[in-house]
Amino acid sequence: MSLTVHRPVTASPAPGRAADAADARVVVRRARRAPRRHLLRLVGVLVVVLVGAFAARVLLGDYTVTIPDFVRILGGEQIPGATYIVMESKLPRAVLAVLAGLAFGIGGAIFQTTLRNPLASPDIVGVSLGASAAAVSAITLAGWSGWPVSAAAVAGALGVALAVRGVAGDHGGFRLVLAGIGLAAAMQSVIQYVFTRVDEWDVQLVLRWLTGSVNGVAWPSIGLLALSLAVLLPATAWAARSLPATELGDDTAAGLGVGRGRTDVLMLLGVLLVAVGVAAAGPIAFVAFLSGPIARALNRGRTTLLAAGLVGAVIVLVGDHVGAYAFADLNLPVGVVTGAFGAPFLLWLLARGHTGRRVA
Template structure:
């Protein structure tokens, strides 16, 4: 009489698990390659902005200038004009790119960018009022711009309530129109000596900004960007909507914190360079398209930096005897994109 051999436990099917792992690795590898490619493009745009133009600088001379060497003419042009404009363009582009992507992703509406719903105009209105009516200058004007952006964001959120979509966009457009009226009124009261400064707050420019202001922006981003990266861990759940996010354990307070960080990023960018038009609006959709439809704040920041650098270079050298602010250039390219988006009817993933 023979005994039956004991049966072994059935091994789990590892094929399905391996398929899932491969499906996850694919987008991650693509994202890494995308970020690496955007970094290379950003480095190239930065080098072109600093080394090329009406006055070209060789790489060895640039390195010598950074090391403290004094080259007649070149040292002043690089350290007081080209380099600060390039550094500020990168920082402002990152702030606008990440902030705009947060708005569009969290609110699930590509029109819900700081340019459209009035956050940028709120900062500009507060700064212009501080200059023309209060006679302020320097960091108090920047502080007023940040407070103005926060005030408009809170007002838009209060009017829209718990709804996103069209209601929030319409509330933002209404407040943006009100802020534009404030700016136009204040502009009629501005002193002729402050006209150029006020125009900078209306169009957006990275020209003529002191290194101290650039350092303050860098410090602000050094605080806000890591906080944003921490808060954005729940971004994928937030994209699915408030009800679904709540079912996955992501509370409303996390979305509010992320939105607050987005407002602050846009506010400090406006405080440093003015409302550079449509950078926050363009960066997110471009980064999403490059990332095969997936949201990526990192790529959005890099795209924003490239847009501001390229726009500043084009404004400075594309037209003979004409130096255009970067906000004029980005506005010229952003407006057709907005019209195309409206024509396609892609006003949101879900009407609110």
């Protein structure tokens, strides 16, 4: 007696349906790759623009330096006049502009993306002014100088950020922006009061904390900023993995497994980035506000922190070059130049009504 095993017969898909499924997979694969390729091209273009702006800031101006001479100076050779101008003036300003621009650009983009509001910039919600108020108070009232002033600036930024978060509660959005504007006005009042008590010898130092400037900063301060960014930027890249879900809102992000804690960590890193930038170069106006929207527009409406940082670096570099050489016998701080361009952008944004969600 023999047993016959009957195997189930599976129907093979029709050739036409299999081809359609393969075509659909190809289309989906291409749709996923296209934004990545565009982002890579955008980052490459921004890096080229940044290198060009850096070269123009270091090599051109009232005293031009050739590329061979610049290489020789970096190698340690002493060229009368040129070595001092490059190593003590042009190069530190350019390096600080790049580092501060990266910090402001990425920090501002984190604020705007996480809170889903283009007005939620550190300039608008008082984080930058909190750092400035703490720094000028430390200089004028406590008589501090050097790194303690920078530490006070970081503490001031963190204090304002925590206060804004506490006042806004769990609502965020427009309520957080309004709370930030109120605290920014309070910080501005503190700055004005302290400025009336400043010693005449400290006026120029205090003005730097009010407008923002990359001039006259020593290499140790630049090195401290670079060390801070070496820690903060990798941490930000790790925390930003949840950013696409965070953009969808707290409820949707929670449904996707992204808790409020991750968002708070990312916001804290954004505050620290802006704080260390202000501690090194002062509150360079509107860089954090401009970088995110510009990078988003260049990336076809998609958020990109890396491009925002590169855009911020280009803005500070170009703004410093314009402030130094656009007007004869007049050296404007970079914060004045960026403020002159950022204010009209803010008015345009308000006129267009692109201010985020409605108030609940």
